Amino acid sequence: METEELGLTEVLQKIKMPSDIPFRPSVDIPPKLTDMYKLMKQCWSEIPNQRPTFPTIVNELKSMAGKFGDSGNLLDNLLRRMELYANNLEKLVDEKTQELKEEKKRSEELLYQILPRSVAERLKRGLRIEPEAYDCVTIYFSDICGFTTISARSQPMEVVDLLNDLYSCFDSILGEFDVYKVETIGDAYMVASGLPQRNGNRHAQEIARTSLALLKAIDTFQIRHLPDEKLRLRIGLHSGKL
Structure with missing residues (x-):
């Protein structure tokens, strides 16, 4: 009415x-x-x-x-x-609760890719992150030899697929070692050992073993759009205070 x-x-x-x-x-x-x-x-x-x-x-x-x-x-x-x-x-x-759980899981996975798990967990709990100094850690850097030439022969999405396939392969190998992937920028790949979890004097050994495993993987890696092209990896290691 x-x-x-x-x-x-x-x-x-x-x-x-x-x-x-x-x-x-x-x-x-x-x-x-x-x-x-x-x-x-x-x-x-x-x-x-x-x-x-x-x-x-x-x-x-x-x-x-x-x-x-x-x-x-x-x-x-x-x-x-x-x-x-x-x-x-x-x-x-x-249904909405399940969607929320799945979305939360995706958000957490993305957060863990950006930050170390220990740091991410503290941020999720609203805790402060205190800066830390490390007496000695070992860093791994690598890039793809001739990547500029390969990119010039490829379409943009082919380059994206190449990097995604390669670094997905590398990521799957890292789980076998006590290392932490720091970041990827273009064709550069950076890994560290001895942080954020300290592992005594084993960091150099872990990075060295990781390097050998990635070199072995690159030998059998195949580029989708250039199956006859063999990739070569340029690797550098360094240990020091951080």
Whole structure:
């Protein structure tokens, strides 16, 4: 009735506006529907904790069913619709929760690619990251020999595929050693050992073993659009204070 008198826009505006007396529809209630009206008003409460849950609503409606006589079929239909709505709502919540978990997992994986896991975990917990000094670590650098020439013979997406395939291959190898991939810039690949987790004097050995494994992998690596082209890797290692 309020919609017909005030118009839809005005009704929506009144519902949204905060007020000591929330805007609610006026309803003509037959005497035998008084209990249902009370239940309906509880569902309108501005305070979420004061609203009845779906199981409570269903139970109360079922307890009212005997009072309606011929209207019982209408109430049964209403109950079925409510149960269907509740089930659909639960399914929707489960789906959205699963989507949220998957999105959170993707975000965490991206964060772990950018930052060391220990640093990322502290940031997620809202903790401060204190600067650290390392007495000695070993750094690995490499680039692709003749990469500029190869790029000149390739389409942009072919270059992207080449780097993605190559460094995906390298990334899979790093898990076998106590090293941390710092970053990739173009065809440059940087790996460190001895940080962020200290490993005593093993950092040079770990980087050396990693270098040999990557050299072995490059021998069998094949470029998709240049299958006859063999890649060569230029590697540099350095140990020192950081």
